[in-house]
Amino acid sequence: MEILALVKRVPATDSKIKVAGDGKSIDPQGIEFVLNPYDEFAVEQALKTKEALGGTVTVLTVGGPESQKELRTCLAMGADKAVLMKHEGPELDAHALATVLAAKIEELHPDLVFCGRQAVDTDDAQVGQRLAALLGWSCLSDAGTFELSDGSWTGTRDIEGGKESVKGSLPAVITCNKGLNEPRYPNLKGIMMAKKKPLEECEVQGAENKETLVALTPPPARPEPAILGEGPEAVAVLMDKLKNEAKVL
Amino acid sequence: MSRFKGVDFYAVDGLLDDEERMVRDSVREFVDEEFMPVVVEHHRAGTFPAELIPKMGELGFLGAGLRGYGCAGLNSVAYGLILQELERGDSGLRSFVSVQGALCMYPIHAYGSEAQKEKYLPAMARGECIGCFGLTEPDYGSNPGGMVTRAVEDGDSYVLNGVKMWITNGSVADLAVVWAKLGDEIRGFLVEKGTPGYSTKDVENKFSLRVSVTSELIFEDCRIPKENLLPGVSGLKGPLSCLTQARYGIAWGGIGAAMAVYEEALSYAGNRIQFSRPIAGYQLVQEKLVWMLNEITKAQLLAWRLGRLKDEGGMDFSQVSLAKRNNVWMALECARKARDILGANGITDEYHAGRHMCNLESVYTYEGTHDIHTLILGHKITGIPAYD
Ligand SMILES: Cc1cc2nc3c(=O)[nH]c(=O)nc-3n(C[C@H](O)[C@H](O)[C@H](O)COP(=O)(O)OP(=O)(O)OC[C@H]3O[C@@H](n4cnc5c(N)ncnc54)[C@H](O)[C@@H]3O)c2cc1C
Numbered sequence: 001m002e003i004l005a006l007v008k009r010v011p012a013t014d015s016k017i018k019v020a021g022d023g024k025s026i027d028p029q030g031i032e033f034v035l036n037p038y039d040e041f042a043v044e045q046a047l048k049t050k051e052a053l054g055g056t057v058t059v060l061t062v063g064g065p066e067s068q069k070e071l072r073t074c075l076a077m078g079a080d081k082a083v084l085m086k087h088e089g090p091e092l093d094a095h096a097l098a099t100v101l102a103a104k105i106e107e108l109h110p111d112l113v114f115c116g117r118q119a120v121d122t123d124d125a126q127v128g129q130r131l132a133a134l135l136g137w138s139c140l141s142d143a144g145t146f147e148l149s150d151g152s153w154t155g156t157r158d159i160e161g162g163k164e165s166v167k168g169s170l171p172a173v174i175t176c177n178k179g180l181n182e183p184r185y186p187n188l189k190g191i192m193m194a195k196k197k198p199l200e201e202c203e204v205q206g207a208e209n210k211e212t213l214v215a216l217t218p219p220p221a222r223p224e225p226a227i228l229g230e231g232p233e234a235v236a237v238l239m240d241k242l243k244n245e246a247k248v249l
Numbered sequence: 250m251s252r253f254k255g256v257d258f259y260a261v262d263g264l265l266d267d268e269e270r271m272v273r274d275s276v277r278e279f280v281d282e283e284f285m286p287v288v289v290e291h292h293r294a295g296t297f298p299a300e301l302i303p304k305m306g307e308l309g310f311l312g313a314g315l316r317g318y319g320c321a322g323l324n325s326v327a328y329g330l331i332l333q334e335l336e337r338g339d340s341g342l343r344s345f346v347s348v349q350g351a352l353c354m355y356p357i358h359a360y361g362s363e364a365q366k367e368k369y370l371p372a373m374a375r376g377e378c379i380g381c382f383g384l385t386e387p388d389y390g391s392n393p394g395g396m397v398t399r400a401v402e403d404g405d406s407y408v409l410n411g412v413k414m415w416i417t418n419g420s421v422a423d424l425a426v427v428w429a430k431l432g433d434e435i436r437g438f439l440v441e442k443g444t445p446g447y448s449t450k451d452v453e454n455k456f457s458l459r460v461s462v463t464s465e466l467i468f469e470d471c472r473i474p475k476e477n478l479l480p481g482v483s484g485l486k487g488p489l490s491c492l493t494q495a496r497y498g499i500a501w502g503g504i505g506a507a508m509a510v511y512e513e514a515l516s517y518a519g520n521r522i523q524f525s526r527p528i529a530g531y532q533l534v535q536e537k538l539v540w541m542l543n544e545i546t547k548a549q550l551l552a553w554r555l556g557r558l559k560d561e562g563g564m565d566f567s568q569v570s571l572a573k574r575n576n577v578w579m580a581l582e583c584a585r586k587a588r589d590i591l592g593a594n595g596i597t598d599e600y601h602a603g604r605h606m607c608n609l610e611s612v613y614t615y616e617g618t619h620d621i622h623t624l625i626l627g628h629k630i631t632g633i634p635a636y637d
Contacts, residue, residue: 014252032254069267076271185279188309188321188331191271 001055004108005046005079006101006115006127007039009063009070013120019216024090026216035070038116040183041176045146046114047078048181053148056080058108062097062204064088075194076186082197083108087204091122093211098130100207105135110171117142117175128175138168141175252281253337256508258542261549265326272327276334279308284338288460289598295459297345299421306376310335310346312354314494318370320354326556329501333552336502337509340608341460343502348417349373351494353380353426356437359490360481365439369424381422383413383466384488390415391621392636394485398429398468400438405475407431407438409446409468415615419464420449426479427466428488437479437487446471457611459604493566496573496616497559501552503576504545506609510580510587510602511541517591517600528590537586544579551575567629574622581609 011017012032020027035043046057059074060083061067071082085104092100105113118125132139138153140146144163146155151170156163158177186194228237242249255277262270283301291298305311309321314328323331336343354373357365372378389395398411409429419425425440425447440447452463479487515538518529528534555572558564584606588595595602613619621636628634 012252072267073271076275185308186271186275187307188272188275188313188323188327190309191268191275192321192323194271195268 001053002110003046003049003055003057004110004113005042005057005059006113007059007061007070007074008036008119009033009067010036010119010121019218023215024213035073036116036119038118038176041180042114042116043074043077043079044181044183045176049148058083062087062100071199072194073186075197076191077184078190080197082199084199084201085204086201092207093209094124094126094130096207096209098127098134100204101131102134112171113173115175117177128173132173138172140166140168142177143174144177144179146174146180253277256511256545258546261553264553269327269330272323273330273334276331280334280338284342288339291460292598292604297341297460297462302376306374311376312350312374315354315358318366319374325559326553329498329552329556332498333501333505337505339460340506340612341458344417344458344461347495347498348382349380351498352382352491355494356426356479356491360437360479362480378423379418379421380424380426381416381418383416383425383427385413385415387412387414391618393488396430400429400431406472407475409438409471411468413466416464416466418462419466420451421462425466434483435485435487436483438473439477440473444471444473457607492616493569496569499612499616500555500572500576503580504548504552506605507545507580507583510584510605511545513600513602514538514587514590534590537590541583541586544583548576548579567626570622570625573616574619577609577612578619581613584609
């Protein structure tokens with residue numbers, strides 16, 4: 001079984017994001033970049049599938065040379081090889097990204113593609129589904145469970161307040177949700193072996209954005225907390241604020 | 250859950266290679282996710298989280314610096330970073346890994362027969378066989394050469410008699426590496442749990458290293474097969490060479506504990522308002538925080554350089570003494586200052602500084618007390634030993 005996991009380098013979720021001078025990108029200064037947390041589920045699921053059925057796991061990212069670090073993390077977790085599709089400059093939109101990925105996937109022809117349900121930087125949650133559409137493959141999005149048997153898959157999609165049970169044929173694109181599995185830590189032997197595993201680089205070609213990022217605006221600063229009073233006197237002030245300012249009563 | 254970010258004022262990260270950083274981050278995550286949620290309950294109960302042992306084996310923490318026999322074969326800096334991160338969690342967690350790797354697997358790897366290596370090392374690397382190291386005795390601590398535990402040859406066995414004291418992992422160990430005198434010479438013996446004549450008794454009611462088992466080992470006509478003698482070494486240099494390995498790791502461990510208490514004190518000082526402002530805004534508090542940062546930064550560079558020297562084959566045991574002495578001392582001082590900054594909150598286990606402070610009192614004493622390392626260094630630079 002040829003398995004592909006799509007991954008992305010993103011700022012750690014507890015980073016304090018500052019908008020850069022151009023107003024359209026984030027200032028990378030002092031930010032720790034990590035493997036997108038949802039992609040950890042994708043890599044784990046790819047590795048589990050390989051462990052059960054044999055085959056190879058390839059991890060692929062579109063990004064700058066610094067994304068090698070996240071690819072190496074995946075190799076240390078146990079992936080067999082990595083592909084870095086080099087792209088710098090403005091980030092590709094979901095359509096452009098799915099298009100370049102689809103072209104590469106035609107070349108790699110995996111049986112299964114796992115990716116995270118969304119990247120936690122843009123929170124777009126579109127790439128997996130668009131990719132399946134372009135390839136004409138089945139797709140399980142927001143996978144909470146996933147199982148393979150004899151060339152077909154069954155799984156559940158996490159939906160608001162419940163689960164949808166779905167089955168489909170291979171090849172397929174699976175977008176992985178939290179809870180699908182428990183991602184492993186890279187073990188130390190894996191880390192030592194990672195540097196000897198192949199990491200192929202190629203250029204992204206012919207990508208064309210249909211959307212343009214106009215501006216990034218940080219959320220408004222939170223107002224300073226205020227102490228309204230103490231003891232019984234505070235109650236009246238609080239009631240007034242809840243009624244007239246917050247308008248929740 | 251908040252993630253530990255580490256302290257890196259001098260961009261020491263830039264001195265590490267990708268693998269070293271990845272090892273560090275992997276252990277850091279393990280400590281955040283698996284150990285921090287349970288540390289307080291184990292500290293209260295005075296127990297070691299044994300459920301983490303197989304996981305630590307699987308991740309490759311045990312004997313990580315050794316080659317072959319299922320060990321990860323990391324370089325010395327990567328190995329040190331593991332211990333730094335573990336001790337950020339608790340000195341007891343780090344002690345477990347130090348004892349297993351540096352004090353038990355190392356002598357088998359360095360001085361054991363091929364059969365001993367095959368039999369024990371892979372199982373020890375997986376965490377299926379836990380080791381302990383018996384050197385100290387009730388009457389011989391800083392002066393282990395005076396030990397009175399004896400081995401006597403009898404047919405195809407050795408018979409051991411004596412008592413070892415303050416032994417980390419003692420009662421939970423499947424295998425004890427015991428140093429005893431055979432005639433006049435100190436030799437290493439492998440004693441398996443359950444051997445008749447071998448019993449253990451735990452040290453109870455500790456203030457310090459509560460997340461670690463400390464025991465007494467008792468040998469009463471304990472008969473072990475002859476093939477359980479470590480063939481490759483005799484004399485005090487056997488156990489001392491193990492201690493050099495362990496002390497190397499402790500020098501890194503101290504940095505971890507110091508980072509933990511610094512981070513906690515810095516964040517507390519920024520939030521705690523007294524009089525008109527956060528206490529971080531007062532000069533006296535700033536001085537304490539700066540002292541910590543200053544010492545942590547020096548300790549990081551010291552440990553890093555020592556690691557590179559170790560890999561280049563140029564490390565002298567006295568350099569290890571200097572790093573153990575400095576880094577544990579500074580960690581203990583950091584913990585005391587952090588406890589102070591936390592005020593009354595610093596004396597409860599809702600915060601980590603108090604636990605680290607108490608732990609570091611043990612670390613200051615074991616593996617050669619602070620003052621014994623002073624004497625080792627004094628001997629080295631003057632040529633005159635101040636001990637007999
Ligand atoms: C939690 C814990 C775990 C331990 N784990 C192990 C283990 O796994 N295996 C093991 O073998 N041991 C272990 N030890 C024992 C440890 O190594 C000894 O406690 C240490 O070597 C000091 O010995 P001591 O306690 O007998 O103190 P002593 O040697 O009696 O020292 C007491 C004081 O006297 C000072 N002193 C001693 N001699 C001199 C001198 N010549 N000049 C000046 N000052 C001197 C010391 O610096 C110290 O301040 C452990 C100890 C602890 C606390």
